[in-house]
Amino acid sequence: MTDLTATPHAIPQSAPAVDPFGRAITYLRVSVTDRCDFRCVYCMSENMSFLPKADLLTLEELERLCGTFVRMGVRKLRLTGGEPLVRRNVMSLFRGLGRHIAEGNLDELTVTTNGSLLARYADELYDCGVRRLNVSLDTLDADKFAAITRWGRLDKVMEGLAAADRAGLKIKINMVALRGVNEDEFDRMIAWCGERGYDLVIIEVMPMGDIGEDRLDQYMPLSMVRSRIARSWTLDESDYTTGGPARYSTVRETGGRLGFITPLTHNFCESCNRVRLTCTGTLYMCLGQEDAADLRAVLRSSESDAPLEAAIHDAIARKPKGHDFIIDRRRGRVSVPRHMSVTGG
Numbered sequence: 558m559t560d561l562t563a564t565p566h567a568i569p570q571s572a573p574a575v576d577p578f579g580r581a582i583t584y585l586r587v588s589v590t591d592r593c594d595f596r597c598v599y600c601m602s603e604n605m606s607f608l609p610k611a612d613l614l615t616l617e618e619l620e621r622l623c624g625t626f627v628r629m630g631v632r633k634l635r636l637t638g639g640e641p642l643v644r645r646n647v648m649s650l651f652r653g654l655g656r657h658i659a660e661g662n663l664d665e666l667t668v669t670t671n672g673s674l675l676a677r678y679a680d681e682l683y684d685c686g687v688r689r690l691n692v693s694l695d696t697l698d699a700d701k702f703a704a705i706t707r708w709g710r711l712d713k714v715m716e717g718l719a720a721a722d723r724a725g726l727k728i729k730i731n732m733v734a735l736r737g738v739n740e741d742e743f744d745r746m747i748a749w750c751g752e753r754g755y756d757l758v759i760i761e762v763m764p765m766g767d768i769g770e771d772r773l774d775q776y777m778p779l780s781m782v783r784s785r786i787a788r789s790w791t792l793d794e795s796d797y798t799t800g801g802p803a804r805y806s807t808v809r810e811t812g813g814r815l816g817f818i819t820p821l822t823h824n825f826c827e828s829c830n831r832v833r834l835t836c837t838g839t840l841y842m843c844l845g846q847e848d849a850a851d852l853r854a855v856l857r858s859s860e861s862d863a864p865l866e867a868a869i870h871d872a873i874a875r876k877p878k879g880h881d882f883i884i885d886r887r888r889g890r891v892s893v894p895r896h897m898s899v900t901g902g
């Protein structure tokens with residue numbers, strides 16, 4: 558087992574990454590694959606084409622890139638995708654990154670997963686230093702689950718959650734609010750999460766990628782969700798934060814935390830401390846903008862990390878002040894053509 562209490566021997570820090578608006582970049586999300594064993598209706602079309610495997614960074618390259626970000630001040634790493642746990646041998650990456658925690662250079666290593674493979678990996682994730690994870694679960698109804706995810710099975714996810722509980726992993730459920738699909742389930746989900754000690758975050762559907770369906774059919778403003786929830790539950794304001802974009806309340810009746818991520822109706826950019834790396838080594842400085850930097854070419858051009866650090870500094874110097882998500886209500890057009898599975902949630 559990885560000894561996370563080992564004496565920290567912090568590695569020398571490189572110049573910290575701070576953007577032109579004075580925001581220190583301390584949070585890196587890494588999409589380790591664009592592939593997935595589900596085809597959620599709001600995320601992917603049924604016939605997705607994926608990147609050729611040859612375009613992907615190797616796990617060793619991803620580890621080297623993450624290590625460079627850690628030296629530049631990143632304190633929190635989240636692995637996502639696609640479905641991160643479907644990438645072959647991904648545990649070797651978790652193990653490598655967990656060493657930064659043991660050495661005192663990283664505060665947290667987390668993962669966002671659909672839960673389908675958690676039963677297999679929960680213990681190992683804990684062993685690698687993961688203590689919290691986000692599991693996406695939009696419904697507790699098996700048929701609805703199958704309809705939303707197209708290829709997923711609710712019982713597998715439930716087995717995964719039970720394994721994660723046993724392993725001692727703290728769980729946060731991500732639920733995307735979908736008009737006409739799960740809008741009758743908020744109360745049930747709050748009660749269920751409350752009983753199990755899971756945090757719940759409700760996410761507004763974001764206009765990312767062509768999914769072959771009309772976005773406006775799915776869109777449901779969280780202001781509406783919140784006022785509906787408030788009919789049955791008492792929501793106390795909370796200043797709890799995980800460094801992410803969610804704004805939290807405490808549900809008085811359950812004592813559980815309830816977060817809302819509202820990219821379209823609430824602007825959270827001013828406190829943004831994160832950047833996103835794709836599995837091909839492209840760095841996006843903002844989830845809602847197209848500007849990106851190719852770190853793969855720089856990474857492969859030199860064994861020294863100095864050019865990589867320079868490229869990261871250059872990229873972060875271009876981090877925009879905020880995003881441009883717009884749902885064009887007349888035409889239902891998508892404002893960011895990239896799928897969420899490319900940059901991760």
Ligand code: SAM
Pocket residue numbers: 593599600637638639640641669670671691692693731732733760761762763764765897898901902
């Ligand atoms: N496969 C993993 C999962 O589902 O948790 C990780 C990747 S997934 C892209 C990350 C998160 O993004 C999930 O919670 C998912 O529900 C959310 N997501 C995907 N597409 C979205 C969209 N168009 N709008 C809002 N959230 C979305």
Ligand code: SF4
Pocket residue numbers: 593594595596597600601638639640671693898
């Ligand atoms: Fe896969 Fe996650 Fe997208 Fe669903 S939301 S299709 S599980 S990447």
